[in-house]
Amino acid sequence: MKVPKTKNTLIKAEDIVKVYKDEGSETTALRGVSIEINQGDFVAIMGPSGSGKSTLLHILGFLDRQSGGKYYFDGKSMDELSDDEIAKVRNKDMGFVFQAFNLLPRTSVLENVKLPLLYSGIEESKWDELARRAVESVGLTHRIEHESSQLSGGEKQRVAIARALVLEPQIIFADEPTGNLDSKSGQMVMEIIQRLNEEEGHTIILITHETYTAEHAQRIIHLLDGKIETDRKVEHRHRANDGHFIK
Amino acid sequence: MVFGHIIKTAAKGVSRNKSRSALTILGIVIGITSIMMIMSLGSGAKSLILGQIQGQMGSRVIELRPGRQPKGPTDILAIFSDSLKEKDLEELKKKSNLPHVSGIMPLVFSSASAVYGNETYRSTLYGMNELAPRMYNVVVSDGRFLSDEDVKGFADVAVIGSKVKEELFGTERDVLGKKIKIKGRNLRIIGVLPQKGQGFAFFDDSIIVPYTTAQRYILGIKYFQHIIIEADTEENVERTLEDITFTMRNSHNITDPEKDDFSMTSQADAIKMLDSVMTILTLFLTAVAAISLVVGGVGIMNIMLVSVTERTREIGLRKALGATERDILLQFMIEAVMLTSIGGIIGIIFGTSLSYITSIILSNFVGLGWEFTFPLFASFLGIGVSGIVGLVFGLYPARQASLKSPIESLRYE
Numbered sequence: 001m002k003v004p005k006t007k008n009t010l011i012k013a014e015d016i017v018k019v020y021k022d023e024g025s026e027t028t029a030l031r032g033v034s035i036e037i038n039q040g041d042f043v044a045i046m047g048p049s050g051s052g053k054s055t056l057l058h059i060l061g062f063l064d065r066q067s068g069g070k071y072y073f074d075g076k077s078m079d080e081l082s083d084d085e086i087a088k089v090r091n092k093d094m095g096f097v098f099q100a101f102n103l104l105p106r107t108s109v110l111e112n113v114k115l116p117l118l119y120s121g122i123e124e125s126k127w128d129e130l131a132r133r134a135v136e137s138v139g140l141t142h143r144i145e146h147e148s149s150q151l152s153g154g155e156k157q158r159v160a161i162a163r164a165l166v167l168e169p170q171i172i173f174a175d176e177p178t179g180n181l182d183s184k185s186g187q188m189v190m191e192i193i194q195r196l197n198e199e200e201g202h203t204i205i206l207i208t209h210e211t212y213t214a215e216h217a218q219r220i221i222h223l224l225d226g227k228i229e230t231d232r233k234v235e236h237r238h239r240a241n242d243g244h245f246i247k
Numbered sequence: 248m249v250f251g252h253i254i255k256t257a258a259k260g261v262s263r264n265k266s267r268s269a270l271t272i273l274g275i276v277i278g279i280t281s282i283m284m285i286m287s288l289g290s291g292a293k294s295l296i297l298g299q300i301q302g303q304m305g306s307r308v309i310e311l312r313p314g315r316q317p318k319g320p321t322d323i324l325a326i327f328s329d330s331l332k333e334k335d336l337e338e339l340k341k342k343s344n345l346p347h348v349s350g351i352m353p354l355v356f357s358s359a360s361a362v363y364g365n366e367t368y369r370s371t372l373y374g375m376n377e378l379a380p381r382m383y384n385v386v387v388s389d390g391r392f393l394s395d396e397d398v399k400g401f402a403d404v405a406v407i408g409s410k411v412k413e414e415l416f417g418t419e420r421d422v423l424g425k426k427i428k429i430k431g432r433n434l435r436i437i438g439v440l441p442q443k444g445q446g447f448a449f450f451d452d453s454i455i456v457p458y459t460t461a462q463r464y465i466l467g468i469k470y471f472q473h474i475i476i477e478a479d480t481e482e483n484v485e486r487t488l489e490d491i492t493f494t495m496r497n498s499h500n501i502t503d504p505e506k507d508d509f510s511m512t513s514q515a516d517a518i519k520m521l522d523s524v525m526t527i528l529t530l531f532l533t534a535v536a537a538i539s540l541v542v543g544g545v546g547i548m549n550i551m552l553v554s555v556t557e558r559t560r561e562i563g564l565r566k567a568l569g570a571t572e573r574d575i576l577l578q579f580m581i582e583a584v585m586l587t588s589i590g591g592i593i594g595i596i597f598g599t600s601l602s603y604i605t606s607i608i609l610s611n612f613v614g615l616g617w618e619f620t621f622p623l624f625a626s627f628l629g630i631g632v633s634g635i636v637g638l639v640f641g642l643y644p645a646r647q648a649s650l651k652s653p654i655e656s657l658r659y660e
Contacts (some may be wrong), residue, residue, distance in 0.1 A: 063567060063654045084571050091569020098657065104565045106263060118252050119569040163568070 010074055010171060010203055011037035011060060017068035018055050018226075029055040031226040032069065039170065042197040042204045044071065044214035047223035053207050054175060056223065058210045060205065061094055061173045062086050074170065091119050094204075095164025099160035101156040101162075101177035109135060110144050120167055133163040138192055154185025161192055171203040172196065178213055190216050194239070257582040260554065261589070268586060269552040274543025275590030275636060276597065279455045279629045281536035283598020284605075286625035289529035291606060291617055297518055298523070298616070301310050307349075307481055308382050309513045311339075311474040311491060315506075329470035330508040333500050336474060344494040345476070347483035353458050354473035361407075361415060361454055362428040370413040371430065374461025382475055385450055390438035395436075398457040401464070405429075406438040410452040429454070430465050501596045526535045539634065543590065544640035547617055551644035562648050563656025576649040581609050583641025584634055591633025595626050 014144060018030040029052045037043055047053045058064040059071060062078055072151035074093065078086060090096075093118075099174040103112050113131040122130070135144050138158040148156060157177055164172050174193060194216055196202045206217055212222050215238045294555060314328030331353075331440050338344055340351055345538070355374035360367055373379075377399045387406060397404050405427065407415075416422050426433045440450050462468055478487040488511055495509050496502070562575055599621065606619035 058654050061567075064652075084573075085572075087566070087569050087571040091568060096567050102560060104561060104564075107259075115565070115566045118256075119565075119571070119574055122550065124251070 009036055010039045011035065012039075012072045013060065013069065013203075014071070015069035016059060016066045018052070018059065018064075018068045029226055030059075030066070033223075033226070033228055034069075035201065035228070035231075037205070037223065039202050039203055040197070041219065042194070042217045044206045044208060044217035044220045045223060046208060046211070046214050046220055047229075048209065051223040052160075052226040053102045053223050055226075057173055057175055057205065057207050057209060058102070061096060063088050079206070089121070091116055092167055093170045095167070095169040095172040097160050097164050097174040097177045099179040101148075101153075101160050101180070103156055103159055105149060108145055108147055109140060109159050109162075112148055112159055113166055115163060116167050120202070121224060122167075124171065130166055131162075134166040135159075137165060138162045152185065153181050154188055157181060157185070157189050158192065161189070161196075165196070165202075169202070171205065172173070174204065174206045176207055176209070178208070178210070186213070253577055253581050254585075256578055257585045260558075260578075260582045261585055267550065268589075271546050272543070272586050272590030272593070274539060274546045275587050275592045277544075278536060278540035279594025279633055280597040280601065281539065282533055282632070283595055283622055283625050283629055284602050285529060285536055286628075287598065287602035287620070287622040288605060289532070290620065290622070291530075291609075292618065293522065293525040293604070293616055294620075295615060296521060300514070300518060300521070306514045306518070307474045307478045307484060308437070309478065309484065309487060309491065309510060309511055311476060311495075311511050313470065313509055315508060315510055328508065328552050329468070330499065331471040331474055331515050332411050332469065335495065336471065338494050338498045339474065339476065341490065342492075345487060345490045346477050347490070348476055349479040350378045350381065350477040352376045352475045352477075353471040354363055354475055355458050355461050355466060355468065355471055357461075358430050359454065359465065359495040361411065363415040366415045366465045366550040368411060370408075370411050370414075372461060372465065373455045374458030374466070374490060375455055376458055378475075378477070379455065382477055383450070385440055387438040388441035390436070392438050393455065393457050398459050402457055402460045402465075403434050403460060404437045404456065405434040405454040405623050406440060406450045407436055408440045408453045409442040411454055412439055427454075431462075432464050443531055481515070484515050488513060491505075500657070537632075540636055544587070544636040547583055547586055547637065548640040548644060551579060551641055552587075552647065554582075555579060555644050555648040558648075559651060559656045561660065563653045566651070566653035568655065575651075576645045579645035579648045580641045580659060582639065582647065584637035587633040587637030587640075589628065591629050594633070595629045598622070598629070599626070 013033060013035045016033040021026045027226050033052075033056060045053045045056060049109065055064070059066050060073070065078055066149070073231050076089065081089065098173065104115065110128075110131055113134050115128045117130060132141070132144070135141055138161050140155060140158055140162065143151060143155060148159065157180075158184065161172075161177075172193075177189055177193070179229060181189060190213060193204060193206065197204045204217070206213050208216070215234050215236070217234060218237065219231070219233055221228055284385065304487075305362075313330040336351070336353055339348075345351075352375060357372050358369060359372035360369045375393065377395050385392075390406070392406055393402075393404065396402070407422075407427075412422055415427060416425070422436050422439065425436050427436065428434070434454075434456060435521050440453075440455075442451055456465070458471070476487065476491060478484045491511060494508075496504075496507070499508060501507060565575060602622065603619050606617050609615045609617040621645050
């Protein structure tokens with residue numbers, strides 16, 4: 001249990017601009033986005049495809065650099081860090097969950113969850129313990145020796161969440177985590193994500209284009225054409241375990 | 248990244264597509280196999296040839312010949328020369344001239360027909376002295392060799408080789424005391440040389456008589472074709488070569504080294520020369536075999552590039568999860584090195600087995616005294632070289648992998 005007493009600013013983005021250059025033609029994906037997100041927040045980013053939500057997530061997750069504006073994660077800017085330090089931040093402070101799961105094929109659940117540990121500098125003798133605990137927290141202990149290809153979609157996504165969790169990151173970025181799942185599996189995944197936020201105190205940034213999924217968060221940011229259209233608090237949050245998860 | 252895990256990951260990468268990996272390393276296997284065989288058989292051939300030379304003639308022996316080193320195939324004067332005379336022999340025998348010498352033997356030879364009863368056989372006649380057994384490592388199997396007295400007394404005696412005995416006497420066993428006739432001179436057989444085998448054992452087909460007898464009564468010459476000089480130790484061979492040069496120039500009043508009318512080879516020289524010829528030959532063949540390693544390396548590079556493309560998403564994922572460029576580079580480099588090293592090890596096993604089989608065939612069916620030695624140096628070389636091929640040809644694909652952008656890789660279909 002690590003629920004922070006005071007809410008520090010974890011993410012501070014000012015006027016973020018992102019321009020893609022591709023063979024001469026320029027595409028502007030983000031046109032001045034400013035957000036502040038505190039530790040322990042659960043924020044959903046919504047918007048139609050092409051609105052720039054994935055681009056924003058990549059920049060917030062240190063996977064891509066902005067073309068203009070300033071971005072600080074936990075007081076650190078990508079511009080001030082070496083490539084190795086950026087890799088370290090992604091490894092230790094951030095967890096990623098992707099729509100397509102991205103598990104290693106022909107590899108067991110346990111080995112998949114261990115993947116971030118390979119790059120962590122943590123002693124190998126502790127890996128098993130940490131990975132088992134993460135698998136347990138998503139309720140897949142009975143599947144731990146199975147290969148990833150033997151799992152259902154929902155189970156795969158839960159393995160991916162366990163992998164994101166294994167190093168206890170400050171923040172988890174989830175990019176359409178329920179996008180490839182049926183409603184029942186999606187519900188289970190949202191249940192886990194909500195619990196991680198409320199019980200474990202993880203900051204969560206969730207990308208989705210489904211309003212219902214987004215309403216599990218405390219706050220919804222709407223993007224349209226690379227700009228923030230609305231940024232509102234969710235009045236009536238859905239509980240993942242209230243049985244109303246419908247696609 | 249922990250090293251043990253890098254190895255595990257690389258092993259997984261190699262084993263995930265077994266038949267592809269096997270075909271990829273085939274080039275390396277062939278290359279290393281050929282290098283192993285060339286080096287192993289090369290050293291076998293070398294020790295065989297050197298062994299035969301050393302068996303024939305001691306390593307302290309120096310051969311002094313008349314005439315200068317032939318400067319070309321038309322330089323006939325250099326070969327047919329009679330510049331080695333009795334006077335030179337006397338000079339060379341003086342301790343003051345050649346202090347580090349343990350024996351001197353003049354040598355004359357010619358082809359000659361030997362007659363016994365109705366049989367005539369053309370063989371090589373050698374005029375030697377009592378030192379021949381020591382200098383040429385020959386032992387008389389029957390009777391005795393020439394003695395000092397035989398030489399001094401112009402004795403009409405002969406020692407014959409096994410082939411000569413067979414040709415002249417057929418199955419007759421006791422030939423000692425029998426007389427053969429060469430150029431009208433009756434020679435009493437006092438010894439028979441045992442059969443020495445193939446290759447350099449030219450004494451099988453020879454008749455050896457005192458050089459004095461050969462010079463005066465059979466060949467009618469006053470010069471020597473060779474003078475064989477034996478240094479007292481191997482270390483003194485070089486020094487003795489200089490002493491001989493000095494003595495000969497004095498004896499022949501030569502001041503200009505260009506006009507030397509004699510030449511010398513020491514056994515050490517011959518071995519050294521043969522050794523370097525064999526080494527160059529082996530190196531040359533090895534270099535040819537190494538070309539297949541380059542071809543194999545290109546194959547490795549090709550398949551690693553395919554593998555990097557196939558695993559683009561995995562690379563993106565690993566980077567998103569905290570892998571540095573170095574981690575990715577190392578992962579693919581190790582995989583390439585692992586591939587080539589496996590190829591190298593298989594090549595060493597193949598190469599060693601094939602050389603072993605070849606050595607068995609050569610010694611059992613061809614009858615050569617071929618000795619198989621495990622090519623330890625070549626094995627280390629094989630492992631080292633295959634590893635280096637992996638490093639060199641794995642670098643480019645691994646670099647490509649490490650430079651991939653994480654988001655583009657994650658999006659890759």
